[in-house]
Amino acid sequence: MGAASSVPQARIAAFDEMRAEDGVRAAYADIDRWLRATPREQLDAKRREAELLFRRIGITFAVYGEGGDPERLIPFDIIPRIIARSEWERLALGLRQRVRALNAFLADVYGKQEILRAGRMPAALILENEGYRAEMVGIAPPGGVYTHVAGIDMVRTGPDEFYVLEDNCRTPSGVSYMLENREAMLRLFPKLCAQHRVAPVGRYPEELLETLKAVAPARAGADPCVVLLTPGPYNSAYYEHCFLADEMGVEVVEGADLCVDDDIVYMRTTAGPRRVDVIYRRIDDEFLDPKVFRADSLVGVPGLMSAYRAGNVALANAPGAGIADDKAIYPYVPEMVRFYLGEEPLLANVPTFLCDREEDRRYVLANLDKLVVKLAKGSGGYGMMIGPHATRDVREEFRARILAKPGDYIAQPTLALSTCPTVVEQGIAPRHVDLRPFILSGKEIRIVPGGLTRVAIREGSLVVNSSQGGGTKDTWILEDEGPGEAAIQSQSQSQSQSQSQSQSQSQSQSQSQSQSVGG
């Protein structure tokens, strides 16, 4: 499948999640039958229908300043990505462990700094890091939670090989796609969905709201006022901000909607000022409070940090949480697991070379054609080089950049990201995917079984970021087979029957009504 010969760049032998050497993997059996049974035109029609659906609901991400349509669709691939329940359970255990360690690390670096005193991490790496917020020292967020919502990017390279590619501890986005992709699949392929026992993801907003309420200041009582703080409609994830707030039943506020008086945060409402207890902020640290961080921030709230310090409002995620997902800190996460939890890490890291270290740098420069080089501070797939795919000129350019600012770069071996069958121009072909599950930390850790699967639509491409032309797929965690579904279906059928009877009644009613009006 796919015209492999037309790819100019070195192809990387990747693990195919659907096909093993001896046939189709068990979890994909029904998907394989469905793909065989469905004519190409029908898949194309469904693909167009999906696009229309997304455009209609307005699920777009905003790209301003590049010309063209500022409201773009992320391509949605209609073939779901399957993960067996047993595989997921193992992942979930590892994710819980990792996020517990990341939160412990954050509490430590803004508290006693024991990991530094124990000499397990170089102090300069943390204290001189841009992501480190000295303003947070001495502030104890409720429950010791810093990264309430974490998105951990996972890649798969074999039947039992998963790696953490990246941690996202600040304001990870994409969860709305996890939810909307499922909605789209249910609308487009009800039969296919019914054939599988897919773990539901719909309760994520509820879990998020409970997580946020759990970290409210004590005085807020049983029903704290939670809001979502957005930079506004021009932010690329604005759709998601509104979607989540709507699902949770909380207000989406912009900086100008909030004010701080006497260290208490209020929002401006039609009934006057109303006190706010928890802010799920989706704006970056630098813009939170112009009095403390960037003075030119127009989207922040003056005085917010002072209210936070006074314990009058909770911020999720906590300012400064970004230090934990810095790419230069990443190599130390397994060490955090051992240090804070006394456990062996369940999830593997990708071996990472910090160009700031002399021996690492020497290795990186000697192996540029084999490695992926990334900006330590970058995100969104910008400013990276995939060695095996790069031209000599690009590699030389990166060599010069690394030599000029070694601290800005890290490098990793080029991983053969697993592939999933994907609808492309030429037919159905394997494309590389990753997975971002979302981990919620409040009084307890919760993970909704699923996540955002991103797929690199371009053949051979290993870059899945939406800003780089990546698409998404629905991610199905398949429950074990069992009875129960048939019973639910027959029930809903009998319901709709009795409804249609009363409908015909109301029809005759409306008829007689229109007659009397028209008469």
Add this chain to the structure above:
Amino acid sequence: MLSRTADNLFWLARYTERAGNVARGLGVASRMAALTARLGAEADEWRSLVTASGSDASFYRKYEAPTAEAVVHWLVFDPENPSGILPSIEAARRNARAVRTALTVDMWEALNDTWNHLRALPPEAMEGEKLADFLSWVRERVTLFNGAAHDTMLRDEAWRFVHLGTMLERADNTARLLDVKHHLLTAEAEGAVDYVQWQAVLRSVSALRSYQWIYRDRLNPRRIAELMILRPELPRSLMACFAEVAETLEAIALGHGGRRGECHRLAGTLQAQLRYGRIDAIMEEGLHAFLTTMIERVAALGGEIDAFYIRH
């Protein structure tokens, strides 16, 4: 409710209603222009339409004369006219997008589909022979949106600010439409052209049938004015709109434990004035003077609502 949300809902409704009203006005004007072309009165129609839209100053800065082409361009897609159909839908959707969470799916889809369709439409599809079809499509879309709001919104504060916006805009539109034709309703002349003009005035608020239904008699300017100003049965009359405005403001106040301000007083005064007004007295005082005052007070009321609920 968040003040910004209330503001967005209010304007979302005003802009949507405005787009529908402009489409309605344009439809009637092009029909009239066709009917009066022979009599050389064609330009009057287009001129009064620009005046009714309240954009005389900016229009004549850009165009020399109110030709059909110029006025259609101005009122349909000129980005310099914030009250044109396209810019209004654009503004409505911008407001809607900012408060997605406060809208029902039906409302959002009604508006978003309209916007998606509009921006994909070539200009040729909105002019000339296609104009009439385009205008009735716009009216359908606005009706769909209003119906979606009416049928699916929780009757909470969000609904009230939407409804407030719709009603205030509608009152403003009726007053303006009537005002540009006031001379037709006060002069004694009763030629064939006048009769067609009166029909046009009624048509522009979809009230030609309603007139017959209420008066069961031939058209008469005094009654037309009465219908459009004082009759509560006509949903686009000033009386009907202001009854809704006052009631809605009252409901908002009750939701806030009786917190009231200048906007409540002003709305109540306007409602009382219309409720107890008589058409004879209005005509004697001068229809134009009366309508001018009305238009000013609608603007003042909008300002007071803003001051009390939004920018406090």
